[in-house]
Amino acid sequence: MTLAVSILPEQQLAALNAAYGRAVARRRLRLLLGAAVFAAALLLAAVGAEVNLRTLFTYFGNFVSYFDRILTLDNGQRVWTDVGEWLWGWRKWLKMLGETLLISYVGTLIGATLAFCLNFFAAENTSPAPWLRFVVRRLLEFARTVPGIVFALIFVIAFGLGPMAGVLAIAIHSTGALGKLFSEIVENADMKPVEGIRSTGASWLACMRFAIVPQVTAGYASYALLRFEINVREASVMGFVGAGGIGQELVVAIRKFYYSDVSAILLTIIITVFIIDIGTGWLRGRLFGREART
Amino acid sequence: MTRPQEVDTAQIRARYPEMFDRPASARLAMPATIVAALAILVYGLVDLDFSPSRFFAGLSQLGWISLMMIPPDPGSSLPVYLKALGETLSIALLGTTLAAVFALPVSLLAARNVIPSQILRFPIRRFLDSIRGVDTLIWALVWINVVGLGPFAGVLAIAVSDFGAFGKLFSEAIEGADQKQVEGIRASGGSPLHEIRFGLLPQVLPVIAGQVLYFIESNTRSATIIGIVGAGGIGLQLAEQIRVLEWQRVSFLILMILVAVAAIDFVSSKLRFAIIGRRAVA
Numbered sequence: 179m180t181l182a183v184s185i186l187p188e189q190q191l192a193a194l195n196a197a198y199g200r201a202v203a204r205r206r207l208r209l210l211l212g213a214a215v216f217a218a219a220l221l222l223a224a225v226g227a228e229v230n231l232r233t234l235f236t237y238f239g240n241f242v243s244y245f246d247r248i249l250t251l252d253n254g255q256r257v258w259t260d261v262g263e264w265l266w267g268w269r270k271w272l273k274m275l276g277e278t279l280l281i282s283y284v285g286t287l288i289g290a291t292l293a294f295c296l297n298f299f300a301a302e303n304t305s306p307a308p309w310l311r312f313v314v315r316r317l318l319e320f321a322r323t324v325p326g327i328v329f330a331l332i333f334v335i336a337f338g339l340g341p342m343a344g345v346l347a348i349a350i351h352s353t354g355a356l357g358k359l360f361s362e363i364v365e366n367a368d369m370k371p372v373e374g375i376r377s378t379g380a381s382w383l384a385c386m387r388f389a390i391v392p393q394v395t396a397g398y399a400s401y402a403l404l405r406f407e408i409n410v411r412e413a414s415v416m417g418f419v420g421a422g423g424i425g426q427e428l429v430v431a432i433r434k435f436y437y438s439d440v441s442a443i444l445l446t447i448i449i450t451v452f453i454i455d456i457g458t459g460w461l462r463g464r465l466f467g468r469e470a471r472t
Numbered sequence: 473m474t475r476p477q478e479v480d481t482a483q484i485r486a487r488y489p490e491m492f493d494r495p496a497s498a499r500l501a502m503p504a505t506i507v508a509a510l511a512i513l514v515y516g517l518v519d520l521d522f523s524p525s526r527f528f529a530g531l532s533q534l535g536w537i538s539l540m541m542i543p544p545d546p547g548s549s550l551p552v553y554l555k556a557l558g559e560t561l562s563i564a565l566l567g568t569t570l571a572a573v574f575a576l577p578v579s580l581l582a583a584r585n586v587i588p589s590q591i592l593r594f595p596i597r598r599f600l601d602s603i604r605g606v607d608t609l610i611w612a613l614v615w616i617n618v619v620g621l622g623p624f625a626g627v628l629a630i631a632v633s634d635f636g637a638f639g640k641l642f643s644e645a646i647e648g649a650d651q652k653q654v655e656g657i658r659a660s661g662g663s664p665l666h667e668i669r670f671g672l673l674p675q676v677l678p679v680i681a682g683q684v685l686y687f688i689e690s691n692t693r694s695a696t697i698i699g700i701v702g703a704g705g706i707g708l709q710l711a712e713q714i715r716v717l718e719w720q721r722v723s724f725l726i727l728m729i730l731v732a733v734a735a736i737d738f739v740s741s742k743l744r745f746a747i748i749g750r751r752a753v754a
Contacts, residue, residue: 220569226562227623227704234628240618277520284516287509323730325697327609328707331714332722336537337530341520415609418701419711422520429701432613448605 248441257438265442271427275450277341278423281416282409285345289352290402293318296353297360298386304364304372306382314357321354326412330421341422348409348416356405363397364390399465403458410454414447541723553709553725557732559623560705563698564691564736567630572684575635579642580668585651596639603636608694612703623704630691630698641683642676649675682744689733689740696729 186194249257257264265271296314298304305311326347333343371389380388417425424447431439485492546553580586582596612629619625654671662670699707706729713721 219565223562223565226558227566227627228559229566229624229627233619233624237619241615244614244618280512280516280519284513284520287513320730323693323733324726325693327697327700328710328726331700331711332537333530333534335714335717336533337526342522342526342530345520345522411605411607415607418609418613428610429613432610432617435617444606444610448602451605452601 248437251438274424278413281344282413285348286406288349292353293356301361301364318354318357321350326351331419334420339420344416344421359401363394367393540719544724545720546724556706556709560695563626564695566627568688570631571634575638579639582643583646600636600639608633612698621702626698626703645676645679681747685740685744692736
């Protein structure tokens with residue numbers, strides 16, 4: 179079977195081709211320009227970050243062999259040949275892991291509570307006064323932008339070494355992050371129930387309690403669980419600055435070159451993070467249906 | 473006005489039993505959860521050595537520290553700090569770019585519509601998951617052992633940990649792409665490589681570009697902290713000044729970080745809008 183393909187007259191085709199060429203040429207030029215600017219920025223950054231490809235080349239072997247070393251026991255065997263020897267400190271590590279989980283749990287709970295108290299002031303539709311909204315928003319922004327570990331560094335000096343500093347650092351950072359997310363949920367809430375309750379002469383507090391809170395609790399819980407997941411990771415490094423948790427053990431093992439310990443602790447951290455991820459994912463699915471999981 | 477009718481409670485009860493007699497398990501679930509959550513909280517507070525006296529002593533210390541932070545003052549080391557800030561931005565940019573370059577081919581291997589075989593995809597996905605399970609700071613410590621102290625270790629740390637994140641995000645973007653265009657290429661006789669180049673990449677590149685920009689933004693934050701373990705950038709200066717209790721310099725450095733992050737946020741959101749359009753971002 180033959181198909182009839184209609185071909186445009188020469189003149190018309192040439193005009194169309196020329197227009198297409200021009201359009202493509204402009205796009206290509208813009209792309210090229212963007213690529214050039216990006217390349218220049220990269221080059222500048224490479225100089226700024228003292229990138230030395232020769233160092234990388236000479237030492238890349240070290241990176242690979244580092245993993246070889248951390249998977250080797252002191253007696254030269256592979257770690258999995260003698261699991262008892264590899265995980266010799268499992269009691270201590272499990273205890274530290276438990277502490278890490280507690281730090282993130284308590285930190286998340288305190289942070290979520292503070293965020294819950296503050297978010298109604300930060301949301302566009304429920305804030306009682308514009309100046310209050312401005313102040314609360316800037317406060318949350320500050321708590322969110324300063325990294326948790328910087329708070330931990332300062333808190334370790336104020337509250338002393340130990341998990342308390344870690345908990346407070348995580349709590350403040352979570353307040354900032356959750357406060358923003360919570361207030362976004364409130365901004366998306368339906369305002370009709372609020373009008374209904376206000377028309378009965380209720381106070382602002384009653385409006386929030388009976389009109390907004392029932393609409394938003396599911397979203398809040400979902401975000402708080404997500405934050406808990408993130409905080410477990412964060413709590414695992416709080417020990418680097420002396421703020422409690424498994425990070426303390428890890429940093430000692432890395433700095434003192436206790437190779438097989440490094441891999442053992444990393445393994446326990448990764449497994450814990452996996453379990454928490456899967457667990458909270460399952461819980462969110464259970465509580466709020468499939469769409470809340472994304 | 474009509475008087476409201478007498479309410480026949482019994483009849484309503486009979487009609488809507490589930491409204492009046494919820495099973496005990498449903499009624500008790502919420503209070504039980506709250507009690508359990510509070511119990512864990514109390515146990516945690518005790519186990520983690522919280523005490524009111526310690527808390528308030530620390531709080532007053534913190535108050536003193538905040539007072540000593542005012543006014544922010546760089547002393548004579550402003551040029552050093554500016555250089556450190558530049559270093560931080562460089563670390564973020566280079567680390568993210570490196571990660572994206574290496575993650576793109578791997579993410580193709582992890583996408584369901586490119587590699588249909590579950591056996592092949594599974595190990596790659598788990599591999600990416602494990603990389604993401606390890607925090608950037610830990611990678612920084614490892615790289616410091618390998619290439620020595622300095623910003624280069626920071627670049628590599630960010631590159632490795634983002635590699636895991638990008639691998640997952642990119643493969644999700646690829647799986648979300650429209651399969652019709654790929655089929656069209658295949659129908660006209662294209663090879664598998666052609667399918668990826670002309671069928672998939674044009675669809676996913678804008679999404680990927682948006683994600684990379686977003687990560688450059690968030691990595692500016694990560695790059696400020698990896699200095700704390702010695703991997704260069706402004707975090708190094710910050711940790712040093714905190715350790716020697718130079719609070720005015722500390723507050724100046726924190727302000728510098730806030731301003732830099734805000735500036736990067738602004739530029740990159742403008743760029744993201746330009747690349748993928750306002751609608752796609754919101």
